[in-house]
Amino acid sequence: xxxxxxxxxxxxxxxxxxxxxxxxxxxxxxxxxxxxxxxxxxxxxxxxxxxxxxxxxxxxxxxxxxxxxxxxxxxxxxxxxxxxxxxxxxxxxxxxxxxxxxxxxxxxxxxxxxxxxxxxxxxxxxxxxxxxxxxxxxxxxxxxxxxxxxxxxxxxxxxxxxxxxxxxxxxxxxxxxxxxxxxxxxxxxxxxxxxxxxxxxxxxxxxxxxxxxxxxxxxxxxxxxxxxxxxxxxxxxxxxxxxxxxxxxxxxxxxxxxxxxxxxxxxxxxxxxxxxxxxxxxxxxxxxxxxxxxxxxxxxxxxxxxxxxxxxxxxxxxxxxxxxxxxxxxxxxxxxxxxxxxxxxxxxxxxxxxxxxxxxxxxxxxxxxxxxxxxxxxxxxxxxxxxxxxxxxxxxxxxxxxxxxxxxxxxxxxxxxxxxxxxxxxxxxxxxxxxxxxxxxxxxxxxxxxxxxxxxxxxxxxxxxxxxxxxxxxxxxxxxxxxxxxxxxxxxxxxxxxxxxxxxxxxxxxxxxxxxxxxxxxxxxxxxxxxxxxxxxxxxxxxxxxxxxxxxxxxxxxxxxxxxxxxxxxxxxxxxxxxxxxxxxxxxxxxxxxxxxxxxxxxxxxxxxxxxxxxxx
Numbered sequence: 110x111x112x113x114x115x116x117x118x119x120x121x122x123x124x125x126x127x128x129x130x131x132x133x134x135x136x137x138x139x140x141x142x143x144x145x146x147x148x149x150x151x152x153x154x155x156x157x158x159x160x161x162x163x164x165x166x167x168x169x170x171x172x173x174x175x176x177x178x179x180x181x182x183x184x185x186x187x188x189x190x191x192x193x194x195x196x197x198x199x200x201x202x203x204x205x206x207x208x209x210x211x212x213x214x215x216x217x218x219x220x221x222x223x224x225x226x227x228x229x230x231x232x233x234x235x236x237x238x239x240x241x242x243x244x245x246x247x248x249x250x251x252x253x254x255x256x257x258x259x260x261x262x263x264x265x266x267x268x269x270x271x272x273x274x275x276x277x278x279x280x281x282x283x284x285x286x287x288x289x290x291x292x293x294x295x296x297x298x299x300x301x302x303x304x305x306x307x308x309x310x311x312x313x314x315x316x317x318x319x320x321x322x323x324x325x326x327x328x329x330x331x332x333x334x335x336x337x338x339x340x341x342x343x344x345x346x347x348x349x350x351x352x353x354x355x356x357x358x359x360x361x362x363x364x365x366x367x368x369x370x371x372x373x374x375x376x377x378x379x380x381x382x383x384x385x386x387x388x389x390x391x392x393x394x395x396x397x398x399x400x401x402x403x404x405x406x407x408x409x410x411x412x413x414x415x416x417x418x419x420x421x422x423x424x425x426x427x428x429x430x431x432x433x434x435x436x437x438x439x440x441x442x443x444x445x446x447x448x449x450x451x452x453x454x455x456x457x458x459x460x461x462x463x464x465x466x467x468x469x470x471x472x473x474x475x476x477x478x479x480x481x482x483x484x485x486x487x488x489x490x491x492x493x494x495x496x497x498x499x500x501x502x503x504x505x506x507x508x509x510x511x512x513x514x515x516x517x518x519x520x521x522x523x524x525x526x527x528x529x530x531x532x533x534x535x536x537x538x539x540x541x542x543x544x545x546x547x548x549x550x551x552x553x554x555x556x557x558x559x560x561x562x563x564x565x566x567x568x569x570x571x572x573x574x575x576x577x578x579x580x581x582x583x584x585x586x587x588x589x590x591x592x593x594x595x596x597x598x599x600x601x602x603x604x605x606x607x608x609x610x611x612x613x614x615x616x617x618x619x620x621x622x623x624x625x626x627x628x629x630x631x632x633x634x635x636x637x638x639x640x641x642x643x644x645x646x647x648x649x650x651x652x653x654x655x656x657x658x659x660x661x662x663x664x665x666x667x668x669x670x671x672x673x674x675x676x677x678x679x680x681x682x683x684x685x686x687x688x689x690x691x692x693x694x695x696x697x698x699x700x701x702x703x704x705x706x707x708x709x710x711x712x713x714x715x716x717x718x719x720x721x722x723x724x725x726x
Contacts, residue, residue, distance in 0.1 A: 143160070143317075143318065143319050143320060144160055144283045144316050144317075144318040145316055145317050145318070146315070146316060147313060147314070147315050147316075148313060148314070148316055149180070149279075149312065150176075150282055150305070150309040150310040150312050150313070150314075151176045151177045151179070151180040151310040151311070152180055152184065153279065153282040153283060153314075153316055154177060154180070154242070154286065154305065154310070155177070155180045155181055155184045155186050156184070156283075156316075157282055157287065157318075158186060158213060158286065159184070160283075160287075160320065161211075161287070161290045162210065163186065163210075163211075163213050164187060164204070164208070164210070164575045165187045165188060165189055165204060165213070165571075165574055165575055166181060166186060166188040166189070166214065166215050166242070167188070167191060167197045167198075167200040167201045167204070167212070167214045167215070167571055168188070168190075168191065168197040168214045168215035168221075168242075169190060169191060169192075169194060169216065169217070169221065170190075170215075170217075171216075171221060171244065171258075172244075172258075172307070173218060173244030173245065173246065173306075173307035174215060174217050174242075174244040174307070174310075176307065176310040176311055177215065177242070177244075177305075177310055180310075188215075189570075189571070189574050189599070189603065190599070191567065191570075191599055192595050192596055192599060193224060193593070193596070194214075194216045194220075194221050194222070194225040194228075195224050195227050195561075195567070195593065196228070196566075196570075196593060196596045196599070197214040197215070197216055197225055197228070198214050198225040198227070198228025198231075198239065198241070198300075199231070199561070199564050199567040199571065199593075200214070200567045200568065200570055200571025200574070201213055201214040201228075201232075201239050201241075201571060202228060202231060202232050202235075202239060202568055202571065203567070203568030203569060203570070203571035203572040204572060204574070204575055205237050205238055206551060206554050206568070206572070207529055207551050207552075207554070207575070207576060208575065209356070209357055209551060210238075211240050211293045211294060211298075212232075212237070212238070212240075212571070213239070213240050213242065214228075214239065214240075214242070215241075215243075215244075216241065216242075216243055216244070217243075217244045217258055218243060218244050218245050218259070218262045218304075219258025219262065220258070221244070221258070222241075222243050222262045222266060222302075223260075223262070223265060225241065226265060226266070226268075226269050227559070227561050228561065228564075228567075229241060229266070229300045230268075230559045230561070231556050231558070231559040231560075231561045231564060232300045233269050233270065233271065233299045233300055233559075234421075234557075234558035234559045235353075235556065235557050235558050236297050236298050236378070236419075237299065238290075238293035238294045238298035238299065239293060239299075239300035239301070240286075240289045240290055240293055240300070240302075240303065241266070241270070241300060241301070241302040242303055242305060243262065243266065243303065243304045243305070244258075244304075244305060244306075244307055245262075245275075245304045245305055245306040245307065246258060246306065246307070248277065248306045248308070249277065249306075251306075263275065263302075263304060266302040270299070270300045270301055270302045271292055271293065271299040271300060271301055272289075272292050272301050272302075273301075273302045273304065274288060274289055274301065274302070274303045274304070275304045276303065276304065276305050276306070276309060278309065279309050279312040279313065279314045280314045280316070282305075282309075282316075283316060283318035284318065284321070286303065287320075289301040289302075291321075291322075291323070291324050295325055296325075296441045296442045296443075297354075297440070297441060297442035297444075297445065326441075326459040326461075326462055327441050327443075327457050327458055327459050327462075328462055329456055329457050332454060332455065332456040332457065332458070333456060333458065333466060335454045336437045336439070336454045336456050337467070337470050337473065337474070339412070339435060339437060339453060340369065340437065340467075340474055341470075341473045341474055343476060345411055345412040345435065346409055346411050346412060347369050347371040347410065347412045347413075348371055348372050348374065348395060348410035348412070348414070349365070349366055349369070349371045349372070349373045349374070349413075349414045349415075349416065350373075350374050350375070350376070350395060350413055350414070350415040350418055351373060351374070351375045351379050351417060351418065352375065352376040352379040352382075352415075352416065352417040352418025352419065353378040353379050353382075353417060353418070354379075354416065354418065354440065354441060354460040355375075355379060355382040355383075355416055355417045355460050355464070356381065356417075356550050357461065357550065358382070358460055358461040358464050359382050359383055359384070359550050361461060361464035362382055362383050362416070362464055363383055363384070363387060363389075364464075365464050365467050365468060366387075366389045367389065368467070368468065368474055368475050369414075369474060370389075370476040370478065370479045370482060371414065372389050372391045372406045372407065372410070372482065372486060373387070373390050374391050374392060374393060374394060374395040374399065374400075374403040374407060375392075376393060376418050376421075376424040376557075377393050377394075377423070377424060377555050377557050378424075378555065378557045379417070379418060380393055380547045380553045381547040381548075381549060381552055381553050382550060384547075384548050384549070385546045385548065388483035388486060388487070389482070389486065390486075391403040391406045391407070391486055391489070392493075392542075392543060393424075393542050393543070394424065394426070394430070395407035395410075395413075395430065395431070396426060396429050396430040396431050396693065397426060397429055397689065397692065397693035397696070398426020398427075398429055398430075398690045398693035398694065399426070399689070399690075400493065400542075400543045400689075401492070401493045401496065401543075401689070402486065402489040402490050405489045406482075406485060406486055406489060407431070410433060411433055411434045411435060412433060412435040412436075412437070413433050413435070413437070414437045414439075415436060415437065415438045415439065415450075416439045416440075416460050416463065416464065417439065417440060417460035418440070419440070419442075419445045419448075419449075420448070420449035420450050421449075421557070421558055422558075423557050423558055424557065426690050426693035426697065427694040427697045428697060429693045429694065429697040430450065432450060432451060435453045436450055436451065436452050437452075437454045437456065438452045438454070438455050438456065439456040439458055439460060439463045440456075440457070440458075441457070441458065441459050441460065443457040497514055497518060497540075497544050498518065500512070500684075501684035501685045501686040502684060502685055509657045509682055510614065510657055510679075510680040510681045510682030511655060511656065511659075511681055511682065512682070512683075512684050512686065513535075513536075513537040513540060513612055513679075513681060513683070514537075514540050514544065514686055515661055516584075516610070516612075516661055516665070516679060517537065517540055517541050517544045517545065517584070518544055518661075519661035519662045519664075519665045520545075520582070520610075521544055521545050521546055522662055522665075523665040523666040523669055524580065524669065525580050526548040526549055526552075527549055527552060527579060527580075528552060528579065528580040528581070528582070528669075529554070529569070529572050529576060529579055529581045529582075530545060530547075530552060530553050530554065530582060530583075531554045531555075531569040531572070531581070531582070531583045532553075532554065532555045532565060532584045532585075533555075533556070533562065533563065533564060533566075533583065533584065533585035533586060533589040534556060534560045534561070534562045534564065534589055534619070535585065535586035535588075535589060535612060535618070535619060536618055536622060536683070537586070537612060538555055538584075539688050539690040540686075540688070541555075541584060542555065542690075543689070554568060554572075556568075562588060562589045562592045562593075563585070563589045563590070563591075563592030563593030563594075564589075564593070565583040565584070565585050565589070566585060566589075566593045566597065566609060567596045569581050569582070569583045569607045569609075570596060570599055570600050570603075570605055570607055573600070573605040573607050574603065574605060577605075580669055581605075581606070581608070582607065582608035582609070582610060582669060583610060584610050585609065585610070585611055585612070586611065586614075586617075586619075587612065587613045587614065587615065587616075587636055587639065588616075588617045590609075590611045590639075594644070594648075595648075597609060597645075597674065598648045598649065600650065600674040601648050601649035601650045601674055602649070604673070604674075605674060606671070606672055606673050606675075607674050608668055608669055608674070608675050608677060609650075609674070609675070609676050609677060610677045610679055611641065611676065611677065611679060612679050612681040613639070613678050613680060613681055614681040614682065615635065615636050615637070615638050616634050616635055616636055617633075617634040617636065618634075618683055620633075620634045621634045621725075622688070622691060623691075626695060627710065628713070628717070629713075629714050629717040631725040631726065632725075634725075634726070635726055641654075641676060642654070642678070644676065645675075645676040648676065650673070650674040650675060650676050651671065651673050651674065651675040651676070652675065652676055652677075652678075653668055653675055653676075653677045653678075654677070654678045654680070655677060655678070655679045657680065
């Protein structure tokens with residue numbers, strides 16, 4: 110006989126106890142997404158997520174969520190442990206942007222939720238659908254005061270989410286989870302938080318929750334008719350400005366552009382909505398902040414058809430976008446219409462529905478082929494590329510380094526059409542938006558509006574987790590690296606072959622550019638010189654270094670071809686290369702200063718220009 114000890118007995122009881130409480134019909138999610146059976150709250154929660162087609166949950170377990178995490182393992186719902194809750198939100202963001210489906214994160218209340226808020230805010234301002242499963246303290250009759258992590262976290266979440274939903278009893282779980290996914294995708298996408306008291310996870314109930322309807326798609330017959338009437342006038346020269354709302358409708362967008370013989374510019378987050386090698390694609394923006402090509406070609410446009418785009422501060426270069434005589438603005442979020450740019454026709458409609466309906470009016474809208482237009486675009490693209498390839502002098506003597514634009518051009522040449530490119534908050538993000546040619550939708554990503562530094566590192570890891578066969582790499586700065594670099598250990602642990610390119614100049618160079626122009630000195634911008642090779646060794650990833658004189662195309666191609674995660678230090682020297690976005694923003698900002706404000710700025714700069722001592726740090 111085998112000896113029976115206390116530990117073995119407890120294991121046997123733990124293994125067989127669920128059978129005593131389970132119905133024979135327990136816990137099966139059908140293809141239709143039906144949640145049925147006698148289930149605990151944790152099992153109902155996992156089944157509900159599986160019914161929504163969730164591919165991975167990102168986060169960190171904790172006291173109020175361990176039942177949920179254990180059930181994910183039991184029921185085979187994939188999850189990825191990160192090192193910080195900011196990364197949980199950002200990994201879910203990378204998942205969402207690259208798949209087009211809501212990303213899911215799971216965190217505990219208190220510090221878990223507050224740490225995640227920067228990533229949730231990025232998703233909110235960048236129109237990215239997320240569902241945050243936030244553990245909660247005991248509520249209702251089981252509530253006791255002074256529980257661990259007990260802060261009014263719902264008030265915090267309300268500032269960075271479209272909606273905060275609170276589960277009050279176990280029976281509500283399937284319906285509320287479905288509502289969270291619907292709200293996250295409906296109209297303008299964004300994050301939704303679902304707060305689940307930990308006591309509900311171990312409660313049980315009988316479920317028979319059928320799948321519910323899809324998110325609503327908005328439409329306005331009257332506004333569409335007025336838009337068609339305006340666009341049908343053949344004397345008007347139309348240009349299309351497409352945002353993230355067009356990302357999943359690239360085929361329709363291209364057909365409409367060809368029908369209207371219209372050049373297509375995108376917002377930064379809309380890059381990829383049209384193949385940027387297409388003869389009518391002109392890059393991002395259409396004013397002085399965007400690409401040189403877009404500004405040049407749209408100078409001849411008098412009518413803008415803006416679809417699925419908000420005209421935010423970043424996408425317009427501090428609202429420096431040119432005003433045209435006519436604007437048709439289409440968006441699934443009514444609150445985004447008629448807010449920034451004077452609008453001729455505002456259309457509250459889903460971008461895909463609108464583009465499809467326009468094609469249905471081809472008899473009225475089709476224009477004769479204009480061979481001069483693609484020829485002019487091709488010429489402008491050639492001039493822009495030559496400008497990007499031109500070398501620029503160093504603004505000051507130094508040890509020398511790589512011009513970030515040359516690295517970006519090498520990356521653009523070396524990447525595949527389906528590579529996933531994550532660009533962080535550095536001054537180089539503006540050069541990257543100009544120089545990267547994006548051929549496919551959902552392959553180029555940038556934290557556009559909340560500008561969360563360090564975003565690209567966890568976002569790329571989150572995407573690589575569900576795109577194992579895709580080439581994934583980041584372009585970030587050393588300042589951003591300090592915000593989230595520890596997450597590279599997650600890539601090492603999970604064998605995720607992300608390539609992390611870090612522009613190393615030991616400074617917040619972006620801030621230096623902004624401060625130098627306004628104050629003739631810099632303050633609090635110098636960073637420590639890091640031993641990146643030692644850090645790579647500590648994180649457990651490969652290490653490469655790129656410096657002046659290296660063959661950038663060969664080095665980048667070889668690095669991207671490696672099957673393992675690699676930290677790449679790029680010895681960087683910023684030159685006098687202009688930044689169109691900064692120049693446009695400065696010009697616009699200056700025009701809004703009063704006479705007195707301008708005088709004070711000028712006087713301060715004049716005095717400081719006479720000082721010998723360098724006050725920069």
